[in-house]
Amino acid sequence: MVQRTENLRFAENGLPEGELLNGLEEQRKDDFVWNDPHNMKAAYWAGDDVFRIGRETYAAYHGDNLLYGKLLYPSLLEMSADVVAMALEMLGAPQGAGGTITTGGTESIILAVKTAREWARKERPTKSVPELVVGYTCHPAFNKAADLMGLKVVRLPPTSSYQVDVETMRQHITENTIMIVGSAPAYPIGCVDPISELADLALAHNLWLHVDACVGGFFLPFAKEIEEIPPFDLSVKGVRSMSADLHKYGYTSRGASLVLLSDKQHEEHQRFLLEDWPTGSFTTPTIAGSRPGGAVASAWAVMKYLGRSGYRQRTQKIIEARRGIVSAVRQLDEVCVLGEPLAGIVGIGGAAGTDMKAVRQVLIDRSWRFAPLENPIGINILLNYTHGDAIEAFIDDLKSAIQDAKAGKGPTKFTEDGYGG
Numbered sequence: 001m002v003q004r005t006e007n008l009r010f011a012e013n014g015l016p017e018g019e020l021l022n023g024l025e026e027q028r029k030d031d032f033v034w035n036d037p038h039n040m041k042a043a044y045w046a047g048d049d050v051f052r053i054g055r056e057t058y059a060a061y062h063g064d065n066l067l068y069g070k071l072l073y074p075s076l077l078e079m080s081a082d083v084v085a086m087a088l089e090m091l092g093a094p095q096g097a098g099g100t101i102t103t104g105g106t107e108s109i110i111l112a113v114k115t116a117r118e119w120a121r122k123e124r125p126t127k128s129v130p131e132l133v134v135g136y137t138c139h140p141a142f143n144k145a146a147d148l149m150g151l152k153v154v155r156l157p158p159t160s161s162y163q164v165d166v167e168t169m170r171q172h173i174t175e176n177t178i179m180i181v182g183s184a185p186a187y188p189i190g191c192v193d194p195i196s197e198l199a200d201l202a203l204a205h206n207l208w209l210h211v212d213a214c215v216g217g218f219f220l221p222f223a224k225e226i227e228e229i230p231p232f233d234l235s236v237k238g239v240r241s242m243s244a245d246l247h248k249y250g251y252t253s254r255g256a257s258l259v260l261l262s263d264k265q266h267e268e269h270q271r272f273l274l275e276d277w278p279t280g281s282f283t284t285p286t287i288a289g290s291r292p293g294g295a296v297a298s299a300w301a302v303m304k305y306l307g308r309s310g311y312r313q314r315t316q317k318i319i320e321a322r323r324g325i326v327s328a329v330r331q332l333d334e335v336c337v338l339g340e341p342l343a344g345i346v347g348i349g350g351a352a353g354t355d356m357k358a359v360r361q362v363l364i365d366r367s368w369r370f371a372p373l374e375n376p377i378g379i380n381i382l383l384n385y386t387h388g389d390a391i392e393a394f395i396d397d398l399k400s401a402i403q404d405a406k407a408g409k410g411p412t413k414f415t416e417d418g419y420g421g
């Protein structure tokens with residue numbers, strides 16, 4: 001008989017349900033409430049009704065797996081195709097475009113890079129390590145993708161506009177460049193890169209152009225019906241792929257994004273295929289094998305529930321909130337709005353002499369949550385449609401924080417924070 005050692009973490013007997021749930025509630029007592037109006041860090045709140053639709057639909061498909069859609073869950077295949085078709089229409093895709101639901105923006109980006117790499121092997125072979133040229137504010141997921149695939153990322157220097165400088169990008173294109181990237185918008189600041197000009201550059205050099213619209217993919221299509229937005233989507237000739245997150249301004253349950261291709265035939269470059277295996281051919285269109293059925297069903301249900309008008313109404317509210325914050329910040333001499341934000345993101349930096357680290361910490365101490373900016377030092381605010389009611393309180397606390405910093409009453413302890421955990 002095998003002698004058992006003492007179990008220190010994994011108990012022999014499970015907890016009663018009531019005790020477990022009470023313990024879970026106690027464990028969460030210090031967690032921030034994600035849809036609290038003070039949370040301006042990736043809280044894509046769209047209302048009780050939308051949250052309920054997304055949660056209940058996810059739960060209904062809790063045990064289902066899109067990987068086995070053909071054999072077991074045909075409804076998931078239908079919903080997935082419907083979500084992709086709606087997104088392609090929304091983002092101006094040409095005839096013959098395609099797309100795939102992924103588990104998040106990072107996976108969408110990695111798949112786009114893989115597709116570009118395989119395309120380039122046939123259409124634009126390089127003499128050395130293939131290179132991606134990206135702007136300074138471009139998402140680090142492109143570096144992650146390059147690291148996984150043995151590629152090189154050329155990240156351009158910062159610009160005063162926080163957008164890609166097209167001429168600088170042109171100068172960094174070499175015989176090894178296979179892909180260039182534009183953001184719509186870039187996560188740190190909220191500015192949209194000049195996608196049309198980047199598309200011309202891509203066409204002139206036969207390069208793969210990807211538009212990272214993880215944040216803006218479900219925002220900018222409705223924003224352009226309200227305010228002036230430069231061309232950014234698949235309607236721009238030369239854009240070969242886009243990433244757009246359903247679980248951001250698409251308001252669906254987490255674990256859902258899209259990678260979209262202007263030409264569906266390029267999906268062959270995206271897939272993984274192994275033909276000689278005991279169960280026969282093994283093929284997946286994504287990095288993840290299993291894909292939660294709940295995420296697919298939630299995406300389909302929320303998009304069907306909101307319709308274009310529901311998204312437009314929420315986008316309008318967010319634009320109003322953004323304009324309110326931008327207007328108020330521009331009236332303060334000690335801080336400034338960084339660049340020209342066009343989505344639901346606002347970057348706030350400091351004027352000369354303003355200790356933005358101190359200002360930032362005072363706001364944190366007053367229960368505001370946002371992402372930090374380190375170059376330049378400042379704060380990154382991500383708005384949802386309820387934040388209009390919180391603007392006055394935020395600006396009051398911002399003014400107070402500025403005064404404390406100027407008077408030398410700033411904090412002595414600082415919260416270390418970054419993009420992830």
